[in-house]
Amino acid sequence: MNWYAIHAIYRFEMARMGRTLMQSIASPVISTSLYFVVFGTAIGSRVGDIDGVSYGAFIIPGLLMLSLMTESISNASFGIFMPKYSGTIYEVLSAPISFMEIVLGYVGAAATKSLILAVIILLTARAFIPYHIEHPFWMLLFLLLTVVTFSLFGFVLGVWAQGFEKLQVVPMMIITPLTFLGGSFYSISMLPPFWQTVTLFNPVVYLVSGFRWSFYGVADVGVGVSVAMTAAFLLLCLAAVAWIFRTGYHLKN
Template sequence: MNFYSIRAIYKFEMARTWRTLLQSIATPVISTSLYFVVFGSAIGSRMVEIEGVSYGAFIVPGLVMLTLLMQSISNASFGIYMPKFSGTIYEVLSAPISYIEIIIGYVGAAASKSVILGSIILITARLFVDYHIEHPIWMITFLVLTAITFSFLGFIIGIWADGFEKLQIVPMMIVTPLTFLGGTFYSIDMLPSFWQKVTLLNPVVYLVSGFRWSFYGLADVNVGISLMMVSVFLLLFLTIIWWIFKTGYKLKN
């Protein structure tokens, strides 16, 4: 394992974050804070609590997960797309480093950014609501595992995209709607029986549910199933990336 090459890619990607601090960190934190103001205060004043947890505190895990998914995909997709766009990807591919080292460098940096951002949002949330974390180890596990998993998805999107507009199609047209409909701002138990069953087809439900369980011990689905779903996504995305490098899809032509 060439740790020097991994460190070089990782440091380069992380340096880009510090150069664009306002866009990379400040903007997502401000946007999430607005969700706390609008949903936590406006709606929270009418919906006092859900299953014994104040509404403002209830939406904290969902908002962190929303940011985590979007930022993981965005960071990883942009990180690998820019070398393709500028043509420097061929220098990386011709360097004496393996595909595994390339993936660890790019995905590791994207996941690190997302985890840092998620941690900042958790700290910021304290300014708006009082919440507790019942299972901190599991919270960190879900946080890190989700960041890594969806950074892999972002990596796939970055290779697939042949224009900046395509980088936004999956996050904005698919992931965001699924997240809003996946129990971010409510418990699916509040829905009619039919729609509860339909909602279970939404994969984001399992991510939000498992993450919320680590905070309050409340879950719309069994936490074991949530963990299994994250693992399934991880294996699926890894398989796709393996195929991409095996065939050279949009990398060698």
């Protein structure tokens, strides 16, 4: 394993975060804080408890998951897209470094940025809404699975995209709607039976449900199912990355 090459890519990507703090950290923290103020404090004070949890605290895992997924995708996709766009990706591909080491550098940096963002958002949420974490180990596990999985997905998206506009299509048109419809602001048990069944086809439901369980011990679906679905998506993303480097899709041509 060429740890020097991995560290070089990782350090370069982390340095980019330092140059774009407003976009990478400040913007998502401010946006999420507005959700806490509007939904958690203003509206939450007029909404009853859900499964024994105050509404303001209930939405924290879903809002955090929304920020993590979108930022993980954005960080990883932009990180690999820019070298491809500028042509410097050929220098990486010609270096004595395997595709696994390239992925570790880019995805590791994107996942680290998202974890830093998660800590800041959790600390910020404490200023607005009291909450507790019943299962810290499982919370960390879901955090790691989510940021790594969606950083891999973002890496695939960055390779697939042939223009800056395509980088925004999937996060804005697919991920964000799925998150809002995945139980971030409500429990799917509040829906009519037919729509409960339809909602279970939304993969984000399992992420939000498992993450919320790690906070309050309540979930819409079984925790084991949530972990299994997340792991399945992680393996799918790994398979897609392996295929990209094996075929050179949008990298060598």
